[in-house]
Amino acid sequence: MNDPKIRRFVLAALLAVVLVLPASSDEGMWLFNKPPKDILQKKYGFTVTPEFMDHLRLASISFGGASGSFVSPEGLVLTNHHVGRGAVQNLSTKDRDLMKTGFYARTQAEELKVPGMELRVLIGIADVTDKVLGAEKPGTTPVEAADARQKVIAALENEAAGTAGMRGTVVTLYSGGMYHLYTYKLYDDVRLVFAPEYLVAFFGGDQDNFTYPRYDLDITLFRIYENGRPFKSDNYIKWSTTGVREGDLVLCSGHPGSTGRLLTMGQLEFLRDTSYPFNIANLKRRQAYMHAYAAQGEEQSRIAMRNLFGIENSLKATIGYQSGLLDEKLLAKKLREEQSLRAQVAKSTDLEKAYGPAWDEIAAAEKAYASFFKPLAFFERANGFYTTYFTMARTIVRMAMEKPKPNADRLREFRDASLPSVERGLLSPAPIYDDFEVVKLGDSLAQLQEELPDMMEVRWILGGRSPQDVARDLIAGTKLKDIDARKKLLDGGLTAVYQSQDPMIKLALLVDPVSRGLRARYEDQVDAVETRNGTRIAQAMFKLEGTSIPPDATGTLRLSFGAVKGYVENGRKVAFQTTFAGLYDKSAKAGNKDPYELPARFITKKPAVNLATPVDFVSTADSIGGNSGSPLVNRKGEFVGVLFDGNIQSLPTRFVYEDTISRSVMVHGQGIIEALLKIYDAKPLVDEILGRK
Numbered sequence: 047m048n049d050p051k052i053r054r055f056v057l058a059a060l061l062a063v064v065l066v067l068p069a070s071s072d073e074g075m076w077l078f079n080k081p082p083k084d085i086l087q088k089k090y091g092f093t094v095t096p097e098f099m100d101h102l103r104l105a106s107i108s109f110g111g112a113s114g115s116f117v118s119p120e121g122l123v124l125t126n127h128h129v130g131r132g133a134v135q136n137l138s139t140k141d142r143d144l145m146k147t148g149f150y151a152r153t154q155a156e157e158l159k160v161p162g163m164e165l166r167v168l169i170g171i172a173d174v175t176d177k178v179l180g181a182e183k184p185g186t187t188p189v190e191a192a193d194a195r196q197k198v199i200a201a202l203e204n205e206a207a208g209t210a211g212m213r214g215t216v217v218t219l220y221s222g223g224m225y226h227l228y229t230y231k232l233y234d235d236v237r238l239v240f241a242p243e244y245l246v247a248f249f250g251g252d253q254d255n256f257t258y259p260r261y262d263l264d265i266t267l268f269r270i271y272e273n274g275r276p277f278k279s280d281n282y283i284k285w286s287t288t289g290v291r292e293g294d295l296v297l298c299s300g301h302p303g304s305t306g307r308l309l310t311m312g313q314l315e316f317l318r319d320t321s322y323p324f325n326i327a328n329l330k331r332r333q334a335y336m337h338a339y340a341a342q343g344e345e346q347s348r349i350a351m352r353n354l355f356g357i358e359n360s361l362k363a364t365i366g367y368q369s370g371l372l373d374e375k376l377l378a379k380k381l382r383e384e385q386s387l388r389a390q391v392a393k394s395t396d397l398e399k400a401y402g403p404a405w406d407e408i409a410a411a412e413k414a415y416a417s418f419f420k421p422l423a424f425f426e427r428a429n430g431f432y433t434t435y436f437t438m439a440r441t442i443v444r445m446a447m448e449k450p451k452p453n454a455d456r457l458r459e460f461r462d463a464s465l466p467s468v469e470r471g472l473l474s475p476a477p478i479y480d481d482f483e484v485v486k487l488g489d490s491l492a493q494l495q496e497e498l499p500d501m502m503e504v505r506w507i508l509g510g511r512s513p514q515d516v517a518r519d520l521i522a523g524t525k526l527k528d529i530d531a532r533k534k535l536l537d538g539g540l541t542a543v544y545q546s547q548d549p550m551i552k553l554a555l556l557v558d559p560v561s562r563g564l565r566a567r568y569e570d571q572v573d574a575v576e577t578r579n580g581t582r583i584a585q586a587m588f589k590l591e592g593t594s595i596p597p598d599a600t601g602t603l604r605l606s607f608g609a610v611k612g613y614v615e616n617g618r619k620v621a622f623q624t625t626f627a628g629l630y631d632k633s634a635k636a637g638n639k640d641p642y643e644l645p646a647r648f649i650t651k652k653p654a655v656n657l658a659t660p661v662d663f664v665s666t667a668d669s670i671g672g673n674s675g676s677p678l679v680n681r682k683g684e685f686v687g688v689l690f691d692g693n694i695q696s697l698p699t700r701f702v703y704e705d706t707i708s709r710s711v712m713v714h715g716q717g718i719i720e721a722l723l724k725i726y727d728a729k730p731l732v733d734e735i736l737g738r739k
Contacts, residue, residue: 075604109301125268133238221308221581256366257693261624261662429494441472484514489513688718722735
């Protein structure tokens with residue numbers, strides 16, 4: 047990896063990777079600066095131009111774990127309702143539940159500013175592989191190499207963030223074989239424009255989540271402001287008035303979270319045997335007590351809904367991912383691929399010496415990881431302290447500890463490039479509900495006691511008392527609900543933190559040493575080993591096979607593509623799109639009862655609706671969690687839909703892509719316009735979207 051000749055060869059091979067994917071597959075979440083031009087030309091006769099890619103990139107928006115896009119020159123932004131639900135809930139109160147009633151600002155003056163929301167647009171990409179890998183010296187250990195890389199990464203990110211409102215992030219690609227510096231423009235004045243009622247945004251509820259056919263109006267519209275005025279830009283996606291037909295090419299621009307198609311068998315087995323079982327059990331536990339809390343009354347139900355959707359969505363997704371790893375055929379395919387590559391490496395003495403140990407070293411690291419996974423999850427990843435207040439307290443404590451250090455020596459999330467966003471989030475006026483926080487914290491402390499009863503820190507925290515009593519006292523005693531109290535601690539630095547009598551700050555201080563120790567152990571024994579050897583495997587793969595695969599998803603902007611296409615499931619043909627007629631029919635057959643209850647306005651406005659108008663549709667476009675809110679465009683670059691889900695068969699594609707039955711699910715652009723016009727009487731908004739203003 048440290049040999050310049052090898053590095054240059056690997057980079058050349060990686061550049062060639064984007065050119066030759068088998069034409070039978072729509073697989074791939076492609077880098078925007080290396081789009082699959084030849085594939086799209088060969089399979090779909092579509093010519094990708096730099097202008098097309100630049101425009102789509104600048105029209106795409108990161109929602110911090112999800113996606114969105116500009117849809118008017120006045121800063122209007124479209125994403126999913128489930129992406130914007132946190133904002134909608136934060137703007138709701140007991141007496142004005144926007145999740146239940148929906149919201150539409152008929153004028154810009156009525157638009158509601160969203161507390162704490164920050165959106166990003168990717169304005170620049172630079173290949174910094176030579177700079178990052180060049181920091182490593184021959185003969186260094188994985189830990190020393192990781193430290194050297196991180197110092198260079200910190201400097202690159204800091205330089206990119208030199209201008210106010212900008213952020214630089216170095217992205218690791220191909221398991222460490224390539225590094226790109228992404229430069230973002232940040233926007234923190236975001237206002238709610240439109241949100242439908244929860245009943246129709248999540249029609250079918252958790253029962254229909256990750257299924258198809260679907261009939262969801264899963265959209266929310268925001269507006270970005272700059273200097274107090276709507277943001278002006280020519281980089282927005284114009285709306286298609288013709289929709290899509292079966293067989294049409296669609297292109298998806300979004301921020302897929304993570305895939306595991308390049309993981310080793312050791313890493314896959316760790317997920318299957320350790321990580322996923324823990325996460326599934328943990329999510330089921332939270333789901334159960336949140337439902338119990340919600341059953342106490344209407345207000346409790348409203349409050350619990352803030353977390354419950356995310357819990358149930360994650361649970362269903364994780365079970366789907368695990369189903370792939372429990373599939374003997376899928377795992378056998380991954381094993382054959384790995385064995386084939388290792389056999390080719392073993393044929394050459396030089397290659398075996400350079401790359402051969404990589405798989406075994408990763409496998410050993412995964413075994414070590416399994417031995418301390420639970421303490422890491424409960425302490426450093428805060429599963430044992432599940433409350434908004436602890437998250438705040440830890441952030442305050444660590445910021446005070448990290449800021450005095452040289453930038454490159456800090457924990458990555460507290461480097462200069464990240465601090466403005468961290469502080470903005472910490473000082474958000476988003477509401478906190480103490481009764482619910484007591485329930486969350488009490489259960490997580492009980493789980494901590496059950497899972498790690500012999501840890502000294504656990505005994506100190508509980509002091510022989512019940513987890514529920516400890517949780518009540520911690521929540522009752524903390525002053526962190528007060529934004530001014532948070533700000534005083536931030537401004538006061540370490541002195542203020544150490545002298546604070548706030549019990550939540552004291553808890554964060556108590557658990558910080560063991561948490562940091564577990565984090566350092568993970569970074570040294572697992573992360574550094576995975577990166578060093580993942581890079582070696584990438585080198586071997588591209589040198590020997592020259593196979594064309596895009597890098598795994600990293601939560602950064604990617605391009606995917608596919609055909610609008612139905613499928614056959616259990617001998618039954620599933621049509622590529624659904625309509626308003628199907629929506630009303632499904633509700634009627636269920637007696638308009640939960641989870642197929644429609645908002646009242648949908649019933650009263652039904653006579654005005656063209657029931658043949660499509661609501662949702664599916665495509666073979668490759669997607670994963672994080673693509674929620676991604677715009678789908680046609681050959682002209684026009685908006686035809688917004689991705690909000692995948693069917694259940696799509697979940698194992700986290701590891702192996704297939705397009706026989708797995709599909710991405712989109713809200714249809716024509717359905718959005720029909721609903722806005724005929725049901726919500728939002729003609730001014732439609733005029734803006736369609737460019738009629």
